[in-house]
Amino acid sequence: MLKVEGINVYYGNIQALKGVSLEVNKGEIVTLIGANGAGKSTLLKTISGLLKPKQGGILFENQGIGGKAAQGIVKMGISQVPEGRRVFANMSVEENLELGAFLRKDKAGIKEDFNKVYEIFPRLKERLKQQAGTLSGGEQQMLAMGRALMARPKLLLLDEPSMGLAPLLVKTIFRIITEINAAGTTILLVEQNAHMALSIANRAYVIETGRVVLSGSAQELHASEQVKMAYLGGH
Structure with a gap:
């Protein structure tokens, strides 16, 4: 590959x-x-x-x-999860995930991937509206990975x-x-x-x-x- x-x-x-x-x-x-x-x-x-x-x-x-x-x-x-996580601190968890899909146009697929990310990282689902900067280190790592997965x-x-x-x-x-x-x-x-x-x-x-x-x-x-x-x- x-x-x-x-x-x-x-x-x-x-x-x-x-x-x-x-x-x-x-x-x-x-x-x-x-x-x-x-x-x-x-x-x-x-x-x-x-x-x-x-x-x-x-x-x-x-x-x-x-x-x-x-x-x-x-x-x-190809998607990268950078060192040190690099989430957008002032944006919500949901907005960070949306940014992961910014090059995609397939609305149904994006919705499906949101649900997949919530399945993999249930903690993110609980914190959807929370600012990313207020998450713990582990949660930020999950968010950075979830965001990368949103690009499929x-x-x-x-x-x-x-x-x-x-x-x-x-x-x-x-x-x-x-x-x-x-x-x-x-x-x-x-x-x-x-x-x-x-x-x-x-x-x-x-x-x-x-x-x-x-x-x-x-x-x-x-x-x-x-x-x-x-x-x-x-x-």
Whole structure:
């Protein structure tokens, strides 16, 4: 579904991604693990059109999207849940969700997706008219995910969904990610919590200083000594 081929991405003169290649197949959960500043978020931003690769290509369903405008990429079926949630604080929960569907014209489908989001996140339904800025961190994460789903994406990019959440909520968010995947959405997940990410993913890539240094099935990486030492606290 997604093919990233040897992309180089720069912030000014600093090279953030160095010849990164990866693939995501339809129906998979693929996770990117790596330390802070390794280039994981840069990669998601490049896929979603917020950054442009200097070299290399990105194909989504066999169409080149490297350098395409972000809005066009959303239209093609890629939605991103940004790091730090980024909800529209002064707007209600409902208005935030409506914004997720702003490129769509199919009223019946939008209504159907509202109901789906409320099924997945019953807590959002209880807080429809509440300002998004007054929600807890976990609720804001649910809203950011719900908003992305309102675009009816084929591929969902999740950037650090567990960041700053209490352990119990982290479990909830990961359970919901597997449910969204089981319902037919392919997922590319960037996550600091390597243990949780590998427990739900099909495959994984390890990124260090802008390069992919390891890749394989999630099980293989979970068992790898290198990954254990670096990302799983040695066990």
